[in-house]
Amino acid sequence: MKKASEKGQEAYIEKFYEVYGFGGVGIIVEVLTDKITRSVAAVRGVVKDCGGKLADPGSIMFKFTRARVVNVKVTDADREQLLAIALDAGADDIIEPPYA
Numbered sequence: 001m002k003k004a005s006e007k008g009q010e011a012y013i014e015k016f017y018e019v020y021g022f023g024g025v026g027i028i029v030e031v032l033t034d035k036i037t038r039s040v041a042a043v044r045g046v047v048k049d050c051g052g053k054l055a056d057p058g059s060i061m062f063k064f065t066r067a068r069v070v071n072v073k074v075t076d077a078d079r080e081q082l083l084a085i086a087l088d089a090g091a092d093d094i095i096e097p098p099y100a
Contacts, residue, residue, distance in 0.1 A: 011034070012032050012033065012034050013032070013033055013034070013036065014030065014031075014032055015030075015031050015032075015036060015039060015040075016028055016029070016061065017029040017031070017043050017053060017054060017055070018051055018054070018055040018056070018057060018058075018059055018060040018061055019043070019047050019051065019052050019054055019060070020053050020054075020060070021047075021051075021052040022050060022051045022052060026055070026060040026063055026064075027052070027060070028060065028061065028064055029043055029047075031043065036068050040054075045098065049083055062080060067092075098099075
């Protein structure tokens with residue numbers, strides 16, 4: 001992180017690679033890189049070693065919806081307040097996991 005924040009350093013780029021995994025499973029690989037050619041070579045190498053292949057842009061991405069997950073331990077008193085905050089922030093769904 002220090003290297004990325006120093007003056008004169010290149011900006012990091014968020015890049016998505018679409019992959020057909022083993023058995024034709026669609027996978028989205030998200031990377032943060034300063035060199036796109038190096039990242040695509042690294043992703044291609046790992047995918048090839050695992051029996052997959054890179055897909056054409058747009059061939060898999062349309063099947064996915066981006067979701068973010070936040071795990072928060074709450075008490076009963078905080079539950080209603082947390083629900084209101086999550087809904088105001090644009091949450092689509094709230095799931096209370098079962099605890100043993």
